[in-house]
Every structure is written in C-alpha cells, then in structure tokens.
Amino acid sequence: MKALLDDEVDALFQALADRTRRDIVRRVAGEGLSVSDLAADYDMSFAAVQKHVAVLERVGLVTKRRVGRRQIAHAEVGPLRTITSMLTELEDHWVERVQRIDDLLAGDEPAGSRD
Amino acid sequence: MPVTDTTQNEETLTLTIVAEFAAPPQRVWDIYADPRQLEQIWGPPTYPATVVDHSLEPGGRVTYFMTSPEGEKFRGLWEVTAVDRLKRLEFRDYFADEDFAIVESMPGSRCIYTFEETETGTRATYESVFDSVEGLRTVLEMGVVEGTTGAINQIDDLLAQQ
Numbered sequence: 001m002k003a004l005l006d007d008e009v010d011a012l013f014q015a016l017a018d019r020t021r022r023d024i025v026r027r028v029a030g031e032g033l034s035v036s037d038l039a040a041d042y043d044m045s046f047a048a049v050q051k052h053v054a055v056l057e058r059v060g061l062v063t064k065r066r067v068g069r070r071q072i073a074h075a076e077v078g079p080l081r082t083i084t085s086m087l088t089e090l091e092d093h094w095v096e097r098v099q100r101i102d103d104l105l106a107g108d109e110p111a112g113s114r115d
Numbered sequence: 116m117p118v119t120d121t122t123q124n125e126e127t128l129t130l131t132i133v134a135e136f137a138a139p140p141q142r143v144w145d146i147y148a149d150p151r152q153l154e155q156i157w158g159p160p161t162y163p164a165t166v167v168d169h170s171l172e173p174g175g176r177v178t179y180f181m182t183s184p185e186g187e188k189f190r191g192l193w194e195v196t197a198v199d200r201l202k203r204l205e206f207r208d209y210f211a212d213e214d215f216a217i218v219e220s221m222p223g224s225r226c227i228y229t230f231e232e233t234e235t236g237t238r239a240t241y242e243s244v245f246d247s248v249e250g251l252r253t254v255l256e257m258g259v260v261e262g263t264t265g266a267i268n269q270i271d272d273l274l275a276q277q
Contacts, residue, residue, distance in 0.1 A: 086251050087123040087130050093159075094241065095118050098134045100156040101146060101239075102117045105138045 008059075012080070015059040020044075021052050025061055029075040032065075038073065119238075128245035137236040140201045144230060147171065147204060154179065162189075167215070172198055177206070178215045190215060193226075204228040208243075210253065221253055222246035 016022055020042060027033055039049040053073055056062035061080075065072045081089075120133040136143055146152045150166035158164035158181045168178040177193040190211040197205035209223035217223075227242040245251040 081252065081255070083125045083128065083248060083251070084123065086248075086255055087125065087128075089255055090130050090243070090251070091121050091123065091132065094121075094130070094132045096159060097156055098117050098132065098239075098241075101134070101143070102136060104146060104152060104155055105136055105142065108138070108142070 011059045012061070015055050015061060018052065018055075020049075021056055024049075024052055024056060024073070025075050025077070028062060028073045029077065032072045032074040034067075034070040034072050035064075036070065128248065128251060130243045132241045134239045134241070135233065135236065136239060140230045140232050140237045143237045143239060144201045147228070150177075153177075157181075171195060171204070178211065192217065202230055222250035224250060224254070 016025070024038060027038065035050055035053055036046065038053070039046040042049055053062055053064070056073075057064060060076055062073050063076050065074065117134045117136060118132060119135050120131075122131040123129070124131075146156060148171055150169040153169070154164040154166045157166075157179065161184055162181045164179050164181045166177060166179045168176055170176055173195060175195045177195065178190070179192070180188045180190045182188055190213065192209050192211045192215055193206040194209065194217075195204075195206045197203065205225070205227050207223050207225055210218040210221040212218055223246060225244040225246075227240075227244075229240045231238045231240075245254075
C-alpha cells in the first residue's frame, strides 16, 4: 500500500473491518444504489445502514448523490488501488492497444490475398 | 499474441511492454507518423481519440483528446523529446486543459518507444515511466482504463494481509 499514507490505510482498514460495510462497497460499485434500497436488504434499521454509509463516506470509499428525494451511494475504489494493481490495469490497457496496432497492420492486406 | 513480454517496476513506476508485429519497422512507424492512424490505436473504441496537432520531431507537440461514452473530453499532449526515424521515439505525455496547455499540477509520464527489425517483422518496446503515483492513478481514473471491480476484489486480500 505504498500509494497511501499510513493514516489513510488505517482509516480504510477500520472502515472495511465490518462485514456489512464491505458488502455495501461491493453492492454500490458500478451502478450505485439508494440508501433505502441498501437498507431493505439488511437486518438492521435504516439509520444503522445510513451510519455505515457515513463511515465509508468519511474514508472516501463511497460518495452520495442526491437524485430527487433519493440519496444514491456510489463506490469510489480509487483509494484501494495499489501500485501493482495500477500497473496491471495499465498493462491490460497496453495489451489492448497493441492488439489494435496488430489489427490495423492486418488490415493492410488486400482482401483475398491470403491463401 | 502480439505482446511477448511485460515488466512492471514498482520502485520506478515503470511499465515495459514488448510486442512483435508482422510488419516492417517502416510500416509500424507510419502508425505514429500519421495522425489518422495514431488516433485509431491510441484509445479504446469506447473512448475514441482525436489527434489535433501533430508534429513528430524534437520539440514538436502532438495534441489529442479522448471522448468518453458520455461525451466528456479528456485532453492530453505529447512533448516530443527525441526522434530517431523508424527506430526510436521519446516523448512526455501530459494532461492538458481546454486550450491544450499542460496541466502542471498533474504529473505526466515519460514514454520511450523503440522499434527493431526482426526476421518476422518488428519488435516494439513500449516503456512508460510515471513521475508519481498520483499521475498513474489519474491516468487510470480518466476512465481510459476501467478496473473498478478489480479494486473491489482487493478488499478481502488487503484484510487478509493485516
């Protein structure tokens, strides 16, 4: 976790040390969910789920947007990225780019020139 | 599989990709020398690139923007530092603002591309060296590379390492 300060890492771990909070982060990745929808699936009060979301918000793992009367929670997983995972993501990107170069070069061949 | 080797160096924030192409160096070089070809390979289909200025010579600039599926434009520019035609291309890749001025607060990366003739075509080596972790993170968060789920799956790995 060289990409983060020790204090930030401590706060992240504290936020993620709770099973419900880890579950919330997973569920709001990608599409995002309203706090009410989230709360419906847990055996606890709406207020308790709201508190969990607030803890995740404080460490920057979740952001909330207001859409009308609903609050939509989204996961912000940037802080969880390690240097290794970032280099690996970049590598995947490069593999795709090299494939595009290869496709472009393959397109040079006039149609029907292959035996 | 055109990519034959990849090397990551966490200490120096460097990624090196080696690829073998079944085309002579002249043809591979043309991709970089021709802005219309460069924009075909620079960004993924979901974030198509448009090259605006294109001067592939030492001191020259290549400016481009990538358009997100939502229509948002991400601008960048190359400051070309060294060109050895058909063999080597070096430039610094920066984030740019709406006027294609370098965003000084966002560290860029140094790119060194080398091309060697082989019996079957061309061996290309692409090296990207990042100035800082923040620069690397921003490149990924431009949406050019999407890896949200990968990061989420790390949560349990992180907790397991405690």
